[in-house]
Amino acid sequence: MANPIPISDAEWQVMHVVWRDHPVESQQVVDQLAEANGWSAATVKTMLHRLVKKQVLDFDRDGKRYLYRPVVRRSDCIRQESRSFVDRVFGGAAAPALMHLVKNSKLTDEELAELRQLLDRKEGKS
Template identity: 75%
Template sequence: MADSVAISDAEWLVMNVVWDDQPVEAQQVVDRLSAANDWSPATIKTMLHRLVKKQALTFERDGKRYLYRAAARRGDCVRRASRSFLDRVFGGSAAPALMHLVKNSKLTDDEVAELRRLLDKKSAD
């Protein structure tokens, strides 16, 4: 598995298709993303190629088809993107980000309970 890589907003959409359905054919990615995002097949195939160059994806040829698999783990990419977001928007500090998200998000009772559990566990550590 590759280390986490920097993924653009558009590339996240491609990676999510691959993470959810791998191995996935290029045409399946095109079918899932072209109409919803008004992207041409060429644009999506360019993103697939770019993600292979970044070593976020691998591919194998199966006859005329290209099958893509993730080389980067979703969790690693999420951590990198989260850290980048925290650094850019909140000066690297998680507490203001969490407070902002809690204040400005609609949370279910279950989500509030899970947040309480996590905070209690963090306090105990």
């Protein structure tokens, strides 16, 4: 809890890679993101640096390289970001947010089924 650390757009991209591949060295992150986003290697390094400073990442040394790893859990960041989104755009009301997303997304029948299951499991829990 108490996790009001803001993670920017570009930083999220980096975090996705670290959560997926940690421990990672910067070069791997560069490989994953630089070209795809039109970023220079330096830009990715800056992100890593800032994320360490924010204590969202930490690293272990491996010779002169760093091996980065997450300090905060992906799920916690997602929770925080989702809450912030629902607050900002829907004044905190989750239902309208869900309605909107359902209406505006393409979902496979499998995904629809899975969602229905989730809804069923929540029934009566209010």
